[in-house]
Amino acid sequence: MITARYHREVPQRYRLEAGKCTKCGYVAFPPRLVCPKCNTKKFKPIVLKDEGKIITYTVIRVGPDKFSKETPYAIGIIELNDKLRLTAQIAGVVDFDKLKIGQKVKLVFRKIQDDGKAGIHMYGYKAVLA
Amino acid sequence: MIGIVGFGAYLPRYRIKAETIAKQWGMDANAIIRGLQLNEKTVPGQDEDTITISVAAAKNALLRAQIDPQDIGALYIGSESHPYAVKPSGTIVIDALGVGPHVHVASYEFACKAGSEAMYVAYSLVKAGEMKYAMGIGADTSQGAPGDALEYSASAGGAAFIMGSEKVVAEILFTHSYTSDTPDFWRREGEDYPRHGGRFTGDPAYFKHVMGAANALLEKSKMKPSDFKYAVFHMPNGKFPQEVGKRLGFTKEQLEVGWIVPWMGNTYSGSSPTGLAAILDVAKPDDMIFMVSFGSGAGSDGFIFKVTKEITKVQNRAPKLKDYLDKDKIYLDYGEYAKFRKKIKLNE
Numbered sequence A: 001m002i003t004a005r006y007h008r009e010v011p012q013r014y015r016l017e018a019g020k021c022t023k024c025g026y027v028a029f030p031p032r033l034v035c036p037k038c039n040t041k042k043f044k045p046i047v048l049k050d051e052g053k054i055i056t057y058t059v060i061r062v063g064p065d066k067f068s069k070e071t072p073y074a075i076g077i078i079e080l081n082d083k084l085r086l087t088a089q090i091a092g093v094v095d096f097d098k099l100k101i102g103q104k105v106k107l108v109f110r111k112i113q114d115d116g117k118a119g120i121h122m123y124g125y126k127a128v129l130a
Numbered sequence B: 001m002i003g004i005v006g007f008g009a010y011l012p013r014y015r016i017k018a019e020t021i022a023k024q025w026g027m028d029a030n031a032i033i034r035g036l037q038l039n040e041k042t043v044p045g046q047d048e049d050t051i052t053i054s055v056a057a058a059k060n061a062l063l064r065a066q067i068d069p070q071d072i073g074a075l076y077i078g079s080e081s082h083p084y085a086v087k088p089s090g091t092i093v094i095d096a097l098g099v100g101p102h103v104h105v106a107s108y109e110f111a112c113k114a115g116s117e118a119m120y121v122a123y124s125l126v127k128a129g130e131m132k133y134a135m136g137i138g139a140d141t142s143q144g145a146p147g148d149a150l151e152y153s154a155s156a157g158g159a160a161f162i163m164g165s166e167k168v169v170a171e172i173l174f175t176h177s178y179t180s181d182t183p184d185f186w187r188r189e190g191e192d193y194p195r196h197g198g199r200f201t202g203d204p205a206y207f208k209h210v211m212g213a214a215n216a217l218l219e220k221s222k223m224k225p226s227d228f229k230y231a232v233f234h235m236p237n238g239k240f241p242q243e244v245g246k247r248l249g250f251t252k253e254q255l256e257v258g259w260i261v262p263w264m265g266n267t268y269s270g271s272s273p274t275g276l277a278a279i280l281d282v283a284k285p286d287d288m289i290f291m292v293s294f295g296s297g298a299g300s301d302g303f304i305f306k307v308t309k310e311i312t313k314v315q316n317r318a319p320k321l322k323d324y325l326d327k328d329k330i331y332l333d334y335g336e337y338a339k340f341r342k343k344i345k346l347n348e
């Protein structure tokens, strides 16, 4: 059931909630159960800053079925000001030739996809040029 | 003192010109631009809806108010384009903002006046001492049937207002609502586009209710139109708010700042609230603001605000309505617009 997984991921997808290891300070995004640095299982939730820059990107011109009517669109690896990296669509780009590595972006709340015609709407973060 | 402690607006970047729509249907663009006073309107991106617009506007309101989202005791969203027929929009918005789960949430619907309803209830709860802060949002991604007059106006955008009693930027001095059963505009369950009563939407609907609320507000407050620096009325097109302002005795200058409809369109539940946000963006301490919304069906909510000295501290903490209205616009042709608004039939 897609709704159970979607619901579980709401804190990270809606408001960039990461897990900070209470022992060594490692920040996991998406949150993890066990710290890869010190094997501790204790994390406290922190909210990441919504600003960062483009590390690299690609332009999707032939998209998977669900996104085939939204092409072309850019997907990028974004490094947040917290130094954490994540993958996100870069929305609202008009001229892809002007997209550049290092450009500043801001993460915004957008609809990511629908679960078919009658299923739930799924929301999350996308990057827009700052 | 109870009133607005934070406000924020949001408009999508996409636009379609009245001229582009008129060309599609073989209409005279100049007649529409002159008659309805509409030049262009906002169009939501394919990944934007009432919920994402509400989140964007609410984040701007939080930037201005600088309060802990956890202190918000209620959040209400007024819209006629809630993405779900059954499932509240507000639950998604609170989780995106970090509000709750100890919070009261509801969706309001009353054609174009659902946003001012959300504001009124949020204000009333704070005034009653039920909670420290409450947020009222008006947002829409409204649709007009292809070729209908509404297609030139139905647009997307929203505004959010946090009500509270500390560091108030605009005190609410008086409110008044005026409501009657008037079938000027409706949409039946399962229909894609609304229907309206043509000319019936004017005098018996818009003008009667806006003036009903406005005159009662003036009487209650013992004030006259010249006591106000700004006035904003619901903006179904460019003409109606100017006409109702004139009938009530307000001047063009008082309406100018909030009269954003010629370049934005009618953002329905977000219409007079975004106009109010545009006014608060530039207002100065002690300015008086007169606002009356209108929702078909029909009713009007009126407010009298008095701007405080706190306003100048918060104005630059978030993007202004004018920034969204004037900057980074992306123009669509009719085909792209039809795709964005899902007016094209696709294979499943």
Ligand SMILES: [Zn+2]
Pocket: A021, A022, A023, A024, A025, A026, A035, A036, A037, A038, A039, A040
């Ligand atoms: Zn650790």
